Amino acid sequence: MTAPRTSCGCPFPLILPGSDVTAAVSLFARALAIIDVQVTGLHPDKDSIWEVAVLHVEGGLVVARHVWLLKPACALPARVSHVCGVLPAELADQPCFAEVAVELARCLEGRVVVGHNLRVAHAFLRHGFARAGLRVRYRQLCTLQLARAVWPDLPCHSLDALCEGQGISRFFKHRALPDAEAVWQLLSTLLTQVQAERLQRQLRKAAVPRFLTAERLQAVPSRPGVYYFYGENQALLYVGKSRNLHQRVQSHFQNDHHSRRSLQMAQQVRDIRVQPTAGELGALLLESAEVKRLLPLYNRQLRRQRDLLTWVLIPGIEGLQPELQAVGCSVIGGNSVGLFRSRRQAQAWLRSEASRSQLCLRVLGLERGNGACFATQLGVCRGACCGLESREAHDLRLLAACEQLRVATWPWSGPVAWVERDLVQGLSHWHVLDQWRHVTTVDDPALIGAALQQPGQAFSLDAYHILLSHLRRFPQTEVVVL
Incomplete structure (x- = not known):
């Protein structure tokens, strides 16, 4: 008997000996939407969709084709125009995504959406639908993930490489409709070799990145700690922390459409490692230290920073004089x-406060000269520089202006250990601290003495804010004075 053929000329999947017939049967019992999306770049927030094609498959047959040529919200890059064979002028009079969003949503709603490297298309679709005020629900099946499961030893699993390897003819590349047709033919080939159980796992793991397994994500514990994302050749991509590692790690792959960086990172993750901690404080301190030590590719906020500067209010014969000093390893607080x-940032802040509080830039040492400053003539300075105002009154306003940024004084005379305990997991950590510096964390108090013999740690702005915030939130923190 001749196998029935789809309307695209592709035969209904021929079940090979030893394969699982229920895989194709179970999938074709569902309504499918084979999709391909062409975009201007990889940034879902800044780039835009310029072409979409959807094939409706029911009962193993293509019953309808839908193609939209769209006017992108940004310029069409020259390389995209060259590779895809489309001119910007062809798109100028086309509708924008928002104008076809409702129609496209109807084409996808309630179906199993199938695409190659579907995470990228899904990211752009979710972003576009969200802007249009729509929420579209559909199951996902990525032929890239399915191909990796069926043919794990292939050197490349791109659509071009798989089509060439499987003898799938393509009348054109890098356009939505022919690429969607190629995905449909690739899916038909994959269904001749995949087991039904594996297919069902692929349908359930829409939020699993392509290089990981659902079992690996499930193994991440639901407890506080730090997680590490590794890419190819064990290159460290990202270090993060959470009170619940399992939920936080999952969220990276469920929300990777929010930015280009998160989308790219999710595409590259090949391994995950975790380091549990006794609580949130330990996770915060460990993340800050590890980012500065390891410099992961996708971390930005906590990376190694320059030496910090602080204004020190030095009492003099005439009054208080701000002096910019490096924080270094000296004791800070009090008059800091x-x-x-940077020096520029410090001076900009002091100038801003001087303007807001009518302080004299000459008295503050930010301008040179004698007698009344120019700001006095403008009414911006109250005249501490020329005797119109007493220095005591000027210093009182200076102290009031500085109060909000005054560095907190270390509450103890020397180093201490803050104790953090996880009673459920039976884990305790001693965070050794001195002058708002995180010296180290140990799980045995007998190791504290050796830790204190190590060279002093540089002051970290991140650690300062972490410790000060924790102390304000939890004033009853268990403290051991060393």
């Missing part, structure tokens, strides 16, 4: 005001 990453 602000923590700045």
Whole structure:
């Protein structure tokens, strides 16, 4: 008997000896939407869709084709125009995504959406639908993930490589409709070799990145700690922390459409490692230290920073004089005001406060000269520079202006250990601290003495904020004075 053929000329999957017939049968019992999306770049927030094609498959047959040529919200890059054979002028008079969003949503709603490297298309679709005020629900099946499961030893699983390897003819590449046709033919080939159980796992793991397994994500514990994302050749991509590692790790792959960086990172993750901690404080401190030590590719906020500067209010014969000093390893607090990453940032802040509080830039040492400053003539300075105002009154306003950024004084005379305990897991950590510096964390108090003999750690702005915030939130923190 001749196998029935789809309307695209592709035969209904021929079940090979030893394969699982229920895989194709179970999938073709569902309504499918084979999709391909062409975009201007990889940034879902800044780039845009310019072409979409959807094939409706029911009972193993293509019953309808839908193609939209769209006007992108950004310029069409020259390389995209060259590779895809489309001119910007062809798109100028086309509708934008929002104008076809409702129609496209109807084509996808309630179906199993099938695409190659579907995470990218899904990211752009979710972003576009969200802007249009729509929420579209559909199951997902990625032929890239399915191909990796069926043919794990292939050197490349791109659509071009798989079509060439499987003898799938393509009348054109890198356009939505012919690529969607190629995905449909690839799916038909895959269904001749995949087991039904594996297919069902692929349908359930829409939020699993292509290089990981659902079992690996499920193994991440639901407890506080730090997680590490590794890419190819064990390159460290990202270090993060959470009170619930399992939920946080999952969220990376469920929300990777929010930015280009998160989308790219999710595409590259090949391995995950975790380091449990006794609580949130330990996770925060460990993440901050590890990012500075390891410099992961996708971390930005906590990476190694320059030496910090602070304004120190030095009492003199005439009154208080701000002096910019490096934080270094010296004791800070008391008369220290602000923590700045550069001299320019520090001076800009002091000038802003001087303007807001009518302080004299000449008295503050930010301008040179004698007698009344120019700001006095403008009414911006109250005249501490020329005797119109007493220095005591000027210093009182200076102290009030500095109060908000005054560096907190270390509450103890020397180093201490903050104790954090996880009673459920039976884990305790001693965070050794001195002058708002995180010296180390140990799980045995007998190791504290050796830790204190190590060279002093540089002051970290991140650790300072972490410790100060924790102390304000949990004033009853268990403290051991060393």
